[in-house]
Amino acid sequence: MVKKRQILVIGNNTTGCTPKHEKIAYEIGVEIAKSNSLLITGGLGGVMNACSHGAKDANGLTMGIIPQDDPTFANDYCDIVIPSGMGFTRDFLNALSADGVIIVGGGSGTLSEVCAAYMSKKPMVAIRGIDSAITYIDGYVDYRKNVKIIGVDTPKEAVSKIIELITA
Amino acid sequence: MVKKRQILVIGNNTTGCTPKHEKIAYEIGVEIAKSNSLLITGGLGGVMNACSHGAKDANGLTMGIIPQDDPTFANDYCDIVIPSGMGFTRDFLNALSADGVIIVGGGSGTLSEVCAAYMSKKPMVAIRGIDSAITYIDGYVDYRKNVKIIGVDTPKEAVSKIIELITA
Amino acid sequence: MVKKRQILVIGNNTTGCTPKHEKIAYEIGVEIAKSNSLLITGGLGGVMNACSHGAKDANGLTMGIIPQDDPTFANDYCDIVIPSGMGFTRDFLNALSADGVIIVGGGSGTLSEVCAAYMSKKPMVAIRGIDSAITYIDGYVDYRKNVKIIGVDTPKEAVSKIIELITA
Amino acid sequence: MVKKRQILVIGNNTTGCTPKHEKIAYEIGVEIAKSNSLLITGGLGGVMNACSHGAKDANGLTMGIIPQDDPTFANDYCDIVIPSGMGFTRDFLNALSADGVIIVGGGSGTLSEVCAAYMSKKPMVAIRGIDSAITYIDGYVDYRKNVKIIGVDTPKEAVSKIIELITA
Numbered sequence: 001m002v003k004k005r006q007i008l009v010i011g012n013n014t015t016g017c018t019p020k021h022e023k024i025a026y027e028i029g030v031e032i033a034k035s036n037s038l039l040i041t042g043g044l045g046g047v048m049n050a051c052s053h054g055a056k057d058a059n060g061l062t063m064g065i066i067p068q069d070d071p072t073f074a075n076d077y078c079d080i081v082i083p084s085g086m087g088f089t090r091d092f093l094n095a096l097s098a099d100g101v102i103i104v105g106g107g108s109g110t111l112s113e114v115c116a117a118y119m120s121k122k123p124m125v126a127i128r129g130i131d132s133a134i135t136y137i138d139g140y141v142d143y144r145k146n147v148k149i150i151g152v153d154t155p156k157e158a159v160s161k162i163i164e165l166i167t168a
Numbered sequence: 169m170v171k172k173r174q175i176l177v178i179g180n181n182t183t184g185c186t187p188k189h190e191k192i193a194y195e196i197g198v199e200i201a202k203s204n205s206l207l208i209t210g211g212l213g214g215v216m217n218a219c220s221h222g223a224k225d226a227n228g229l230t231m232g233i234i235p236q237d238d239p240t241f242a243n244d245y246c247d248i249v250i251p252s253g254m255g256f257t258r259d260f261l262n263a264l265s266a267d268g269v270i271i272v273g274g275g276s277g278t279l280s281e282v283c284a285a286y287m288s289k290k291p292m293v294a295i296r297g298i299d300s301a302i303t304y305i306d307g308y309v310d311y312r313k314n315v316k317i318i319g320v321d322t323p324k325e326a327v328s329k330i331i332e333l334i335t336a
Numbered sequence: 337m338v339k340k341r342q343i344l345v346i347g348n349n350t351t352g353c354t355p356k357h358e359k360i361a362y363e364i365g366v367e368i369a370k371s372n373s374l375l376i377t378g379g380l381g382g383v384m385n386a387c388s389h390g391a392k393d394a395n396g397l398t399m400g401i402i403p404q405d406d407p408t409f410a411n412d413y414c415d416i417v418i419p420s421g422m423g424f425t426r427d428f429l430n431a432l433s434a435d436g437v438i439i440v441g442g443g444s445g446t447l448s449e450v451c452a453a454y455m456s457k458k459p460m461v462a463i464r465g466i467d468s469a470i471t472y473i474d475g476y477v478d479y480r481k482n483v484k485i486i487g488v489d490t491p492k493e494a495v496s497k498i499i500e501l502i503t504a
Numbered sequence: 505m506v507k508k509r510q511i512l513v514i515g516n517n518t519t520g521c522t523p524k525h526e527k528i529a530y531e532i533g534v535e536i537a538k539s540n541s542l543l544i545t546g547g548l549g550g551v552m553n554a555c556s557h558g559a560k561d562a563n564g565l566t567m568g569i570i571p572q573d574d575p576t577f578a579n580d581y582c583d584i585v586i587p588s589g590m591g592f593t594r595d596f597l598n599a600l601s602a603d604g605v606i607i608v609g610g611g612s613g614t615l616s617e618v619c620a621a622y623m624s625k626k627p628m629v630a631i632r633g634i635d636s637a638i639t640y641i642d643g644y645v646d647y648r649k650n651v652k653i654i655g656v657d658t659p660k661e662a663v664s665k666i667i668e669l670i671t672a
Contacts, residue, residue: 002560003575004583038584056506061565063584069423069600069624071507079508080542080567082586085600085624086422087405088287089260092280093597096573096589108286112260115280119256120573120589170392171407172415206416224338229397231416237432237456237591239339247340248374248399250418253432253456254590255573261429264405264421288405288421424623425596428616448596448619454612455592 004061005037007162008098008122010113011047011106021047024127025104026054027155033060035159040065040097042090042113043074043081047104052077065094092116100162103149105130114149123165124149125158172229173205175330176266176290178281179215179274189215192295193272194222195323201228203327208265210234210258210281211242211249215272220245233262260284268330271317273298282317291333292317293326340397341373343498344434344458346449347383347442357383360463361440362390363491369396371495376401376433378426378449379410379417383440388413401430428452436498439485441466450485459501460485461494508565509541511666512602514617515551515610525551528631529608530558531659537564539663544601546570546594546617547578547585551608556581569598596620604666607653609634618653627669628653629662 009028011021029051032039039055041048043064052062056077064078069085084090091109095101095116103114103126117124128151150165152158177196179189197219200207207223209216211232220230224245232246237253252258259277263269263284271282271294285292296319318333320326345364347357365387368375375391377384379400388398392413400414405421420426427445431437431452439450439462453460464487486501488494513532515525533555536543543559545552547568556566560581568582573589588594595613599605599620607618607630621628632655654669656662 001580002566002583003578003585006584062506071603074507076505079506080510080584081507082597082601084597086425087260088284089257089422092255092257092260093586093588097586099575108283112280112283112287115276115283116256118276119280169412170398170415171410171417174416230338239435242339244337247338248342248416249339250429250433252429254593257590261418261420265418267407423596424620425593428591428593428596444619444622448616448623451612451616451619452592455616 011104014045017046022050025050029054031159033058179272182213185214190218193218197222199327201226347440350381353382358386361386365390367495369394515608518549521550526554529554533558535663537562
């Protein structure tokens with residue numbers, strides 16, 4: 001078995017992604033690279049772009065699974081591009097491809113990925129204290145209460161926690 | 169143009185579906201049949217089964233889009249079965265197939281369909297006052313506050329409202 | 337069980353569809369309607385349009401599963417539209433949705449549907465004597481030699497044969 | 505832009521894969537690794553397993569896109585696994601993910617990937633002189649006649665030719 005650890009990072013595309021989200025995402029990318037895991041994102045802008053940027057700056061390996069059927073729509077920091085051609089339905093593919101998920105804020109697209117990850121029983125952590133639509137999932141699942149989605153406070157903690165959950 | 173009005177009804181599968189949910193779903197099915205619309209569901213149990221049952225009892229037309237690749241997994245009340253073979257990814261297909269969506273409670277699967285419907289800008293109504301995971305979507309979108317997802321109180325109101333929103 | 341018989345008709349889109357193909361497809365649509373089966377097509381032009389046209393002229397029920405995520409791309413003869421949003425990947429969905437398949441010529445898209453139908457063990461018939469890319473499939477499967485894909489000579493024979501194979 | 509060259513290798517799963525197919529596939533994997541490209545396969549047995557084995561023995565990077573939703577179904581030589589959960593529909597995802605395709609024999613599944621690659625205009629080469637279902641595609645496209653799919657005689661030639669076609 002040569003399979004790498006595959007960590008999905010999700011959050012807002014360009015719209016709704018603040019400099020604070022970007023800074024956190026970038027640092028998560030750096031930590032994922034340092035952990036020698038594969039970073040998977042949705043391959044577009046905002047959190048996806050910042051996180052992949054961080055991973056590449058730290059010499060990590062990155063993959064983007066994009067809605068379009070043309071790889072040139074991916075951001076510049078994806079070593080590997082899956083141009084799924086299935087529109088936002090690719091959100092499910094992202095979740096299925098993850099061994100674990102890190103949530104950095106996000107809106108309805110991110111929420112659909114959380115649902116898919118939840119249904120396929122993937123461990124999830126979420127950065128506390130940033131704007132997000134994802135507060136309640138499936139009956140009182142609240143990451144701020146550390147139920148099902150584990151709340152974390154820093155990029156470093158996010159990556160070490162998700163690796164711990166994947167390995168458990 | 170001969171295309172029928174296509175209404176998707178979503179909610180819990182067998183697990184989590186109470187007699188109250190089933191009664192409401194059945195009546196929504198009857199109303200959809202009476203409105204001469206096509207009822208689309210996920211084709212399995214619980215809300216999906218009850219709603220299709222109601223529609224067939226009122227001589228309506230029903231379609232079930234199921235996760236499996238074998239049509240025999242569909243409930244007994246589907247005139248048409250799409251055995252998608254794509255697992256829960258079919259939730260996106262359900263949403264894309266809808267001209268409008270009626271929400272009858274639900275958990276993480278239902279929530280993923282709501283996200284997909286939201287992203288593809290489909291009108292949505294939700295039955296008020298029943299247990300549901302779907303309280304907050306995309307930054308304070310709360311159907312109990314009538315934001316984005318319109319709250320309704322009865323099956324009859326659900327169907328007339330969604331038809332009004334589809335036609336608008 | 338209320339499920340209808342679901343027959344998929346495949347062949348060229350506008351490009352590559354001759355008046356001869358259209359005439360045959362139209363008549364197949366009429367026969368499918370008369371047999372009280374659901375006609376499924378890819379919902380676009382050429383063979384898909386002609387066949388749906390025939391079915392509607394004979395008061396049949398028609399469904400189109402299209403690559404786009406917008407139902408207005410479907411032809412005017414679809415009672416039900418599945419705007420799959422998954423591009424040509426929808427070819428597999430077409431095949432999975434069929435109880436049986438009728439082939440009216442066709443190119444690479446049609447051939448991918450034949451492969452998908454073959455892999456999911458759906459019965460297939462093909463009109464003999466018209467231009468088609470589909471001559472050899474999976475090791476000397478040749479519909480002109482009546483191996484695996486059964487060759488037929490008329491629209492009437494195509495529909496009666498596929499119904500016989502579905503029922504067997 | 506950090507994107508790697510992504511080469512898809514397709515052919516029979518365990519059934520239908522002879523020692524000759526395996527030997528060729530293994531050597532293609534070695535050549536792809538030496539060219540510093542990413543090897544993509546369907547992640548299962550036969551040609552997919554042999555090719556990934558070769559790539560790993562030569563320290564290459566490998567990805568398997570599998571039908572199942574569980575990564576443990578992939579062979580032991582995949583660095584990255586996409587457990588698509590969409591059954592054989594993943595054949596289209598394979599084709600879309602490729603910058604170019606190398607064909608090593610194959611049956612109906614391989615043929616569906618060829619159709620998808622053809623529709624998305626990906627360059628293709630095929631090893632001559634081995635058993636294969638893929639002889640005619642889209643009207644007299646015959647790789648033995650070097651039409652559309654370019655015939656090659658050795659693993660080394662296959663990889664150098666597909667790189668030339670991707671770069672062109």
